[in-house]
Amino acid sequence: MTNLLAAATIPDAITFAVAAVICVVGALGVVLARNPVHSALMLVMTLFGVAVLFVEENAQFLAAVQVIVYAGAIVVLFLFVIMLLGVDRKEAIERDPLPAQRPLAIAVGILGLVEVLLLARGQWPAGARSVSGALGSPGDNVSLIGKSVFTTYLLAFEVTSALLVVAVVGAVVLARRPRHGQGDRGAPEGAVVAPEDASDGPEATGPEPSGPQAIEGEPAGAMTDDDLAGEVMPSDGELADSEVTGS
Amino acid sequence: MSIAASWYLTLAALLFTIGAIGLLVRRNVLVMFMCVELMLNAANLTFVTFARRLNDIAGQTAVFFVLVVAAAEVVVGLGIIVSIYRRRLGATADDIHGLKG
Numbered sequence: 001m002t003n004l005l006a007a008a009t010i011p012d013a014i015t016f017a018v019a020a021v022i023c024v025v026g027a028l029g030v031v032l033a034r035n036p037v038h039s040a041l042m043l044v045m046t047l048f049g050v051a052v053l054f055v056e057e058n059a060q061f062l063a064a065v066q067v068i069v070y071a072g073a074i075v076v077l078f079l080f081v082i083m084l085l086g087v088d089r090k091e092a093i094e095r096d097p098l099p100a101q102r103p104l105a106i107a108v109g110i111l112g113l114v115e116v117l118l119l120a121r122g123q124w125p126a127g128a129r130s131v132s133g134a135l136g137s138p139g140d141n142v143s144l145i146g147k148s149v150f151t152t153y154l155l156a157f158e159v160t161s162a163l164l165v166v167a168v169v170g171a172v173v174l175a176r177r178p179r180h181g182q183g184d185r186g187a188p189e190g191a192v193v194a195p196e197d198a199s200d201g202p203e204a205t206g207p208e209p210s211g212p213q214a215i216e217g218e219p220a221g222a223m224t225d226d227d228l229a230g231e232v233m234p235s236d237g238e239l240a241d242s243e244v245t246g247s
Numbered sequence: 248m249s250i251a252a253s254w255y256l257t258l259a260a261l262l263f264t265i266g267a268i269g270l271l272v273r274r275n276v277l278v279m280f281m282c283v284e285l286m287l288n289a290a291n292l293t294f295v296t297f298a299r300r301l302n303d304i305a306g307q308t309a310v311f312f313v314l315v316v317a318a319a320e321v322v323v324g325l326g327i328i329v330s331i332y333r334r335r336l337g338a339t340a341d342d343i344h345g346l347k348g
Contacts, residue, residue, distance in 0.1 A: 031269035053255065069318060149308055
C-alpha cells in the first residue's frame with residue numbers, strides 16, 4: 001500500500017482521514033450500540049462520511065443522493081419503525097443461545113478482511129473497458145450519469161421502476177391491518193387449532209405446529225392495531241420520497 | 248491528485264467487515280438491517296473508487312442502481328419486521344423460528 005501522501009495534496013489527505021475516521025467510528029457504533037436508536041444515528045454518521053468520500057472522488061451527484069435518500073429517507077424509515085414498535089426500550093443482546101457464535105463471527109470477519117487485503121496487494125483485475133463513457137469527458141457529473149442511465153442502462157432503469165412499484169405494493173400488503181372475523185383462508189385452520197390451544201394454556205410455546213396459529217389470534221384484540229395502522233402511512237410516504245429523489 | 252485508490256478500498260473492506268460482523272453478532276433484526284446497509288455502503292464506496300480509477304462513469308451508475316434497490320429492500324424488509332412484531336412482541340432473530348423443523 002502506498003503512502004497516504006504519495007500523490008495527494010495535504011487538504012485531500014486531511015479530508016480523507018477525517019471522513020474515514022467518521023465512517024469507521026460510525027460503523028463501530030452501529031454494531032456496538034445497545035439502543036437501536038443510537039445505532040440508527042451512528043448509521044447516519046457513517047453515511048455522511050461516505051458522502052464526503054464520494055465528493056472527494058468526484059461523485060457529487062451520488063453524494064447528494066446519498067445524503068437525501070439514505071440519511072433522509074432510509075434512516076428516517078428505520079427510526080419510524082423503531083419508535084412505532086417501541087424497540088428502543090429493550091435490551092436485545094444479553095441472552096445468547098449460541099455462545100460460540102460471537103467469537104467465531106468476529107474471527108471469520110477478521111479473517112475475511114485480512115484475506116481481502118492480502119489479495120488486493122498487487123494489481124486489481126479491471127476487465128474490459130465499458131462503453132458508457134469516461135469520467136473525464138466534457139460535462140459535469142450529473143449530466144454524465146444522466147446520459148449513462150438513460151442510454152446505456154435504460155433497460156435497467158425501467159426494471160428499477162418496476163421494482164419500486166413492486167416494493168410499494170409489497171409494503172402496503174405487508175403492513176396492512178388484518179381484517180377481524182373475516183378471512184376465508186384462516187377460518188378452517190383456526191378452527192382446527194383452537195381446541196388444542198385452549199387445552200395447552202395461553203402461552204402455547206411447546207408444540208411447534210400450533211405455535212404461530214396460537215399467537216396469530218392474540219393481537220387481534222391487542223392495543224397495537226391503531227399504532228400499526230398509522231405505520232402504513234409513513235412507510236408509504238418515505239418510499240414515495242425515495243422514489244422521487246432516487247429516480 | 249487525490250488519495251490513492253488503495254486507501255479507499257482498504258476503508259471499504261474495513262466497513263464491509265464491520266457490517267458483516269455486526270450482521271452475524273447482533274440479534275436485533277433492525278440492527279441487522281442497519282449492518283446490511285453498512286455493507287451496501289462499503290460496496291458503493293468500492294464502485295465509486297473503481298469508477299475514478301478506471302475513468303469510467305459506469306461505476307457511479309451502478310451505485311445509483313444500488314441506492315434504488317437498497318431503498319426498495321429496506322421498505323419491504325421493514326414491512327416484514329412490522330408484521331412480525333405485530334404477531335409477537337419482542338422478535339429478536341432467535342425468536343423467529345416458526346419454520347424450524
